[in-house]
Amino acid sequence: MKRKQRFTTALLFALVFLASCAPSTRQILATQESQVKLRAIQTRVFDATDTDKMLRTVIATLQDLGFIVDKADHVLGAVSGTKLDQYILRMTVSVRPRGDTQLLVRANAQYNITAVENPEPYQQFFDALSKAVFLTAHPVD
């Protein structure tokens, strides 16, 4: 009997300890993946130069995927959108020139309260975007 009691007490302590050693502020700069890997997952290069046109295509693609656009900035080259389907999916896509002949498109997404860090959803997004611009998306070398 005593052993069981001790066990439960230990378990309770363990839970309290676990809860206390992880402050929620660590979420501010938290990522699961390494910076390099994350960028590779979230970034593609297109052989195009018209930032404006690419931004408009990104907006159209987001709309096709059921997002509504929250914000768009021509100077910054960034677009944010939200998709609601009982869940909340937020996405920000930025477009910037890479050299004189290419555009770099980066996307990052948040599903409810977690960052999306697996490659498949991004691949799907870039597939949809490639179809819309009639161009192939290259991974960053």
Add this chain to the structure above:
Amino acid sequence: MVNPVKKNTVFRLWIGIGVFWLIFAGCAQTIPEEALQLSIESLEDRQLQTRRFHTDEKTLLSASAAVLQDLGFNINESETELGVIVASKQRDATTPSQVVGAVIVAVLTGAVMPIDKEQLIRASLVTRPIHMDDTDKSKCRTAVRITFQRIVSNTQGQITRREGINEAKIYQTFFDKLAQSLFLEAHEI
């Protein structure tokens, strides 16, 4: 012999831990597979949410902003360089059927059932030039796509519904109003 009362406590504690784990495991949700996949419906939705007008982008944008104001939306964000307007409004969300249901439950059981109370309706409107003509505005052609979403919360302040809106009638009515607005602005009314 094991004391039955103590045994019960230990059992409850285990259940508690189980629930605790389930809640935490529930936090680490993953994105549904179809969330970022183009479907056949995406094309249908696009057709439903898009119209083309014989006018230039600027005129269409300002006419659209006017319609959104007609409908009581407030503009949150706009980027005319990219043809984007984001607007929203907060409105009542009570439906008679829910109220009746809640009253019946209250009469029968005395319990207060939460019902939908408020909704945040968001609209984002995007224009896209198809054909541009610098000399004659009426020869220009511009497409406009609008999408609506809403977030409904109940009398206890909980969110009961988050959804995109795909009712054909709503979009049809919006574009009718937009056509009218374009007409009014062309005639400076």
